[in-house]
Amino acid sequence: MGLGVAGHFRTAIDRDNDGVVVNAFYRHSRIKYYLKDRRALRIETVINDTYDIGVLRRLEHLDEVIAKARDANRRLLDTIRAGQSCVLASPVIERVAQPTLTEDGRRAPALRFADPRVMALTGALCLSLFAVTGVTNNSLRALTARMLGTGYTTSQMTYDLRRLRFNGLIRRIEHTHTYVLTPDGQRLAIFYTKLNDRLLRPLLAADQPQAPPNLRQALTTIDHHVDDYIAQARLKTAA
Secondary structure, eight states: OOOOOOOEEEEEEETTTTTTEEEEEETTTEEEEEEEETTTTEEEESOOOOGGGTOOSSGGGGHHHHHHHHHHHHHHHHHHHHHHHOOOOOHHHHHSSSSSOTOOOOOOOOOOOOHHEEEEEEHHHHHHHHHHHOOOOOHHHHHHHHOSSSOHHHHHHHHHHHHHTTTTTTETTTSOOOEEOOOOHHHHHHHHHIIIIIIIIHHHHSSSTTOHHHHHHHHHHHHHHHHHHHHHHTTOOOO
């Protein structure tokens, strides 16, 4: 909801015969989304205490509560939509994957795919709850450090927030220390994470016992075809 406020966040995923329901809780409020009657995605935001989103109580503030709740719904929906179609045009990848200059001449450091720190950072940004609440130095640093598995300082987080912002992947909410992902930021974070977790890791571990049998079988077939081509071309195998 775009506020740098203190409090604990919690996410719960419930599975039953009707499908999956995802609940994200903050203080006394929550937001949940699920597939209604297996036909349409439904997002419900429940504000049990307006102070949770930085709005005063009393009826005259109802419009502000509604506006902030709808904004939270929209950001979550944007993230879900990006997750369903996260193919990036090559100019966007080129801009982010190498150092560039911003419009006002400042250097925008690169965010290179496969760099452990970048992968931990983009993986943390995929958290659906951040689409609703935004991120701060503290909240993003805690999750990034956990995913990185090594020390990750406040100054490193400040640097990473700067390069995310200079590359147009996040924007700062006015008068706060909270940032939200831009559309390019949502797509990049999900693209990097999906490419790494769903494609590269399984392929690189395809010869391991834990790899899916159909994947191991497919790669074995490819190996056999490659060996046949080498034999037909009378090429010597590498020592």
